[in-house]
Amino acid sequence: MVPEPLRMVPVAMIPIVVRLGSSIDSMTMGLKVIRPLDREDDMASYKVRINGFVRSVESSDPDKPLLYALRGLGLTAAKFGCGFGQCGACTVLVDGQAARSCQTTLADIQGKSVTTLEGLGSGSALHPIQAAFIKEQVPQCGYCTSGMIMSAAGLLAEKPKPTEDEIRAALDSNLCRCGTHVRVIRAVIAASGQGG
Ligand code: FES
Numbered sequence: 001m002v003p004e005p006l007r008m009v010p011v012a013m014i015p016i017v018v019r020l021g022s023s024i025d026s027m028t029m030g031l032k033v034i035r036p037l038d039r040e041d042d043m044a045s046y047k048v049r050i051n052g053f054v055r056s057v058e059s060s061d062p063d064k065p066l067l068y069a070l071r072g073l074g075l076t077a078a079k080f081g082c083g084f085g086q087c088g089a090c091t092v093l094v095d096g097q098a099a100r101s102c103q104t105t106l107a108d109i110q111g112k113s114v115t116t117l118e119g120l121g122s123g124s125a126l127h128p129i130q131a132a133f134i135k136e137q138v139p140q141c142g143y144c145t146s147g148m149i150m151s152a153a154g155l156l157a158e159k160p161k162p163t164e165d166e167i168r169a170a171l172d173s174n175l176c177r178c179g180t181h182v183r184v185i186r187a188v189i190a191a192s193g194q195g196g
Pocket residue numbers: 079080081082083084085086087088089090091100101102103
């Protein structure tokens with residue numbers, strides 16, 4: 001098979017390419033030269049357990065972020081916010097613990113179980129934290145909500161009756177530009193059965 005020619009990528013796209021990792025070869029005259037990202041002959045199939053089902057993800061890159069794989073499977077609750085593990089919008093559960101899916105690779109989750117917001121509860125049987133977020137009317141723009149809920153779910157799984165300080169610590173790096181934090185804390189306290 002004749003290899004695809006290397007592609008030239010404008011400098012403005014470099015921050016995105018850098019997050020994909022391992023593809024940048026060299027820099028010339030303000031342009032980065034990268035290899036093709038998805039060559040069919042390099043494809044591997046990764047079996048991933050998501051929300052109780054084994055799904056298959058085709059990728060040429062074992063370092064592909066879980067976030068991208070999820071969204072490619074149509075599971076779009078986890079959001080891309082920063083791509084650097086700093087905002088929490090992409091949070092999911094891996095073996096029951098909150099994890100940033102933008103910093104978790106396909107290789108990382110082999111043999112593990114992933115839960116996204118789509119698998120946390122259902123319309124007829126909401127997870128207590130989902131019900132509490134609705135009752136407290138937490139979301140404003142809603143972009144951070146999925147990550148907030150998954151971080152809170154991870155906390156409650158580990159500590160069913162967290163103190164307010166523990167809630168603040170667990171959600172400290174889940175950012176919300178709308179300023180919903182007071183309602184978030186109220187919702188987590190309510191979901192833990194400690195509300196007034
Ligand atoms: Fe993953 Fe911001 S997108 S932490």
